[in-house]
Amino acid sequence: MNDSVHIWRDQNGIPHVDAQNYDDLSYGMGVVHATDRGMQMLLMRILGQGRASELLDGGDETFAIDIFFRKANWFADTDSQFRLLSGPHKKRIESYCDGVNSVLSKKLPWELKLLGVRHEDWLPADCIMLIRMLGYLSLSESQDCVQRLIVEMVQKGVPGAQLEELFPGHLKGLDPELIKKLSLPSPVVPASVKWNLPLPRMMASNNWVISGKKTQSGAPILSNDPHLEINRLPSVWAEMVVKTDTVYMAGGTMPGIPGVLTGRTKELSWGVTYPFVDAIDSWVENCRDHCFYREDEDQWIPFTKRVEVIKRKKKKEETVTFYENPHGVLDGDPGTQGYYLSTRWAPNDSGAQAFTSLFNLWDTTTVEEAMDHLGQLETAWNWVIADAKGNIGYQMSGLAPIRREGISGLVPLPGWKKDNDWQGFHSYKDMPRVLNPEKGYFATANEDMGKYGNINPSNMPMGPYRANRINQLLAEKETITVEDCCKMHFDLFSLEAEAFMTVLGPLLPDTPQGAILKEWDLCYTKDSKGAFLFETLLKGLYMEVFGTLGLGENVIDYLAEETGVFIDFYENFNRILLSESSAWFGGRTREDIYQKVIQERLSISPQPWEETRQVVFSHMLFGGKLPRFLGFDQGPFSGIGSRATIHQGQIYKSGGRVTTFFPSYRIVSDMSQPHAISNLPGGPSDRRFSKWYVSDLANWEKGIYKKLSPDSDQPALPFK
Secondary structure, X not given: OOOOXXXXXXXXOOEEEEXXXXXXXXXXXXXXXXXXXXXXXXXXXXXXXXXXXXXXXXXXXXXHHHHHHHHHOOOOOHHHHHHHOOHHHHHHHHXXXXXXXXHHOOOOOHHHHHOOOOOOOOOHHHXXXXXXXXXXXXXXXXXXXXXXXXXXXXXXXXXXXXXXXXXXXXXXXXOHHHHHOEXXXXXXXXXXXXXXXXXXXXXXXXXXXXXXXXXXXXXXXEEEEEEEOOOEEOOOOEEEEEEOOOOEEEEEEOOOOOOOOEEEEOOEEEEEEOOOEOOXXXXXXXXXOOEEEEOOOOEEEEOXXXXXXXXXXXXXXXXXXXXXXXXXXXXXXXXXXXXXEEEEEXXXXXXXXHHHHHHHHHHOOOHHHHHHXXXXXXXXXXXXXXXXXXXXXXXXXXXXXXXXXXXXOOOOEEOOOHHHOOOOEOOXXXXXXXEOOOOOEEEEOOOOOHHHOOOOOEOOOOOOHHHHHHHHHHHXXXXXXXXXXXXXXXXXXXXXXXXXXXXXXXXXXXXXXXXXXXXXXXXXXXXXXXXXXXXHHHHHHHHHHHHHHHHOHHHHHHHHHHOXXXXXXXXXXHHHHOOOOOHHHOOOOHHHHHHHHHHXXXXXXXXXXXXXXXXXXXXXXXXXXXXHHHOOOEEEEEOOOXXXXXXXXXXXXXXXXXXXXXXXXXXXXXXXXXXXXXXXXXXXXXXXOOOOOOOOHHHHHHOOOEEEOOOOOOOOEEOO
């Protein structure tokens, strides 16, 4: 242990790192992550390297996961990214790794020892790989899923008019006949098995920032509640408070990455959501004899061949070959003549700028400076920011490709035409950004933010309901407090339901079920039978409109229950369902369709909403494999909320695994105070037999917040 670093816990078990300089502070962060979240870190690294078959389980499903990660190749060129960092920033990462290794070299988590995993030093390359994974998994990946879904819809023969209604203005360049020639070895339907292992899924979030002109304290208040997967233990986030004589930081960190991703310093606070920037494109490649065609050169060019050897526990190792060109990795074997997709994610070889931006925050004192730092991150995020001087702001980050005019990036284009290539990336200063908005507050909730920029880099944002509700509540109050923000975290009113009930209400029958819906307060509370009946009707509408005409009922049922398509991009479907007429209606009126669904579906016996939202928090390695009384798994707990409420509450399966999107962390900072308040669904430690394993879980469920303060008014507890 470094003698110049003092690590202790406060009364809530939150680790505090007291250090003399930034290098020692980084070392201490490494010690904390390795001690409290060593298993989580190492599993993430094993998965990212595509070594789960070698080190965890040699089964076929695990092998499929390894192929996914080897194909993504996030561990490639990490050394070159590390060399791009400044000397001081390199030293911070190296110090962090030294802290990690000082712990894990002496004591590996016993769960991994049981599996025969041995210590391998944590390296700067591992930090860079994890920060890439953080920006892609379930985030940019969701964009890729929609692009593949469009391809499958074209191949199923969905008419162009119906496609245009679902994706208005984004289908320029679509060549249905070419798309029908494509070979798709890995379709969206049925699902991949790649999520069967314990890897957290990331998705929707809320954040908002309020000027001191509208707060009781007279200083800005910033709130963030990322909606990630919560039904796994430990919690995705690891809280920490770190300080030197000149600076402190408090908030949520990700194990394996030095730095605070959502939180505050004395001078600055920041919160993050995802903006659905389209930074991933696919191209149709004309292939033969392991070559791809280029029209401008009228020649066939050999693919770059990448051979990966995957070791399998208790089985023979296997060799997998990937084919790459400037458009990314090919989904298929170009030795067989045909048309295949190649796919590229813009930040695939990123990392240096991300750490530069995050490290620069440690010394940043103004919103304007923070916007410049955060805007340059390679991966896509919505940042809201406040400073102690009274400023508030918003900045979108991410590498947004420059495409030829009129092309949105949602449709695979012919790869042999040079004008379909990316032409560089937009400046972060052209991305959506706002400094000190006149209304005195600013919120994001994964909706379309294009009006705040010179460009709109998002073509598939989420619906505006959560954002509109946040703005509605902020506008209603003349003076806002921290307590108001905490209350908003638990707001269960649905503007989506309000829009649908305007149409459904006059059509409801005089039955007990109809009466429940007529009297429903549009809130997704535990005891709400109205929420249950409304969701029953909404699913029926999806089946009737999109299943009967176009996709097939079995596909709609699968997309609703087994994927996040209707959770992430429901607004595209809602827009059609709420339209007075549509090509999807098959010549029927909207009211005829609604009436038919009401007659067929509303006779169901209503249940309280909570009975459909039971969630068990499962241990990331042993979940469901050990008796419940041992305490590795916790629950069940009753979920509240829906996809369109501020308190988001979503449950579905992905590759056979139950997935949830709920508040994974709640944090609020008033810049007039030196602390933040927070709660999270778990605790500081991933050690089952630590008192801090789920020490904050009950507070998270009940809405009780604790302080994240640079100083504790309670005696310091030993860090162990």
